[in-house]
Amino acid sequence: MEANTGESAAFVLAVDVGNTATRFGLLDGLKLSASWEFATRSRMTADETRLEIANFLTMLERDCARGIVDCPGFAPESGGGIAAGPADAILSSVVPDLTDVWVSALTIECARRPFVVGPGLKTGLKMHYNDPSEVGPDRVATLVAAREAYGYPLVVVDLGTTTNFDVLDEHGAFAGGVIAPGLALSAHALAQAAARLPVIEIKVPSSVIGKSTREAMRAGVVLGEAARIDGLVDAIEEELGCKARVIATGAHAAAVAALSERIERADESLVLRGLGMLFALNSKR
Numbered sequence: 001m002e003a004n005t006g007e008s009a010a011f012v013l014a015v016d017v018g019n020t021a022t023r024f025g026l027l028d029g030l031k032l033s034a035s036w037e038f039a040t041r042s043r044m045t046a047d048e049t050r051l052e053i054a055n056f057l058t059m060l061e062r063d064c065a066r067g068i069v070d071c072p073g074f075a076p077e078s079g080g081g082i083a084a085g086p087a088d089a090i091l092s093s094v095v096p097d098l099t100d101v102w103v104s105a106l107t108i109e110c111a112r113r114p115f116v117v118g119p120g121l122k123t124g125l126k127m128h129y130n131d132p133s134e135v136g137p138d139r140v141a142t143l144v145a146a147r148e149a150y151g152y153p154l155v156v157v158d159l160g161t162t163t164n165f166d167v168l169d170e171h172g173a174f175a176g177g178v179i180a181p182g183l184a185l186s187a188h189a190l191a192q193a194a195a196r197l198p199v200i201e202i203k204v205p206s207s208v209i210g211k212s213t214r215e216a217m218r219a220g221v222v223l224g225e226a227a228r229i230d231g232l233v234d235a236i237e238e239e240l241g242c243k244a245r246v247i248a249t250g251a252h253a254a255a256v257a258a259l260s261e262r263i264e265r266a267d268e269s270l271v272l273r274g275l276g277m278l279f280a281l282n283s284k285r
């Protein structure tokens with residue numbers, strides 16, 4: 001097998017393994033041309049993982065041919081597609097049990113080892129965490145893209161399995177952050193702990209004073225999340241000693257951004273774009 005020489009292929013496959021969802025991105029340089037998401041399973045064989053990669057690439061070829069995805073170089077008729085690549089990949093996994101299986105599958109599918117975000121990979125980000133190896137690689141990739149797009153000081157609120165806040169200080173360094181239960185997790189915790197509380201769908205309630213069990217729970221979970229974000233952002237700014245821009249990302253970003261006073265906008269593809277930037281940074285000689 002070829003070693004990863006840093007000689008770049010035309011396309012880079014980015015993989016973001018989250019606790020709830022796994023995302024693929026097809027990167028054409030720093031441009032995210034296409035993405036695809038599927039539910040993370042707690043156990044997957046290397047063969048099943050290869051199948052997910054193959055499915056994504058096959059679907060991309062079809063979508064390019066149909067003009068659904070605008071990535072001309074990936075279309076088989078222009079010499080792109082599966083036969084031509086991608087020969088390079090970069091992985092972020094916050095599920096340690098799945099990391100090895102993804103590395104094996106990507107190594108086989110791309111014929112060289114993928115870059116893995118973690119200790120040893122250049123990020124260009126100064127980390128003020130007691131043990132920087134503790135920081136989730138998704139947070140690192142998110143911040144790399146967010147810093148480029150929005151500058152600093154900055155707070156990125158990632159509304160996924162957890163609601164985590166990633167803070168860039170006035171020098172653009174990772175100052176640390178906050179990890180709180182995510183929206184679905186909060187809703188499930190309520191249902192699990194109290195016999196009369198149902199599992200609710202995450203939706204914005206029509207009023208903060210709930211007139212039914214479900215509406216009251218939605219106020220607690222969804223409106224509560226927005227209030228928590230606004231309150232914590234104020235506290236973060238106080239501790240930083242300066243004002244910061246606030247961007248939301250993750251599955252629930254758009255819904256919560258609309259409810260928050262402090263979130264300026266939702267930007268869902270930060271992790272995948274950050275992976276593209278990290279790939280570029282590390283494949284340069």
Ligand SMILES: Nc1ncnc2c1ncn2[C@@H]1O[C@H](COP(=O)(O)OP(=O)(O)O)[C@@H](O)[C@H]1O
Binds near residue numbers: 022
């Ligand atoms: N197919 C799905 N299955 C379960 N949860 C989903 C699904 N699609 C969206 N969600 C919601 O998205 C959240 C996960 O968001 P995401 O940003 O993908 O997180 P992660 O990066 O942690 O996997 C879940 O907590 C849930 O509320």
Ligand SMILES: CC(C)(COP(=O)(O)O)[C@@H](O)C(=O)NCCC(=O)O
Binds near residue numbers: 094136139
């Ligand atoms: C904070 C996280 C659980 C977020 O994961 P996600 O919600 O995206 O699945 C993940 O980044 C993680 O496991 N981090 C390690 C702990 C830390 O960053 O301090």
Ligand SMILES: [K+]
Binds near residue numbers: 159160162164
């Ligand atoms: K998250």
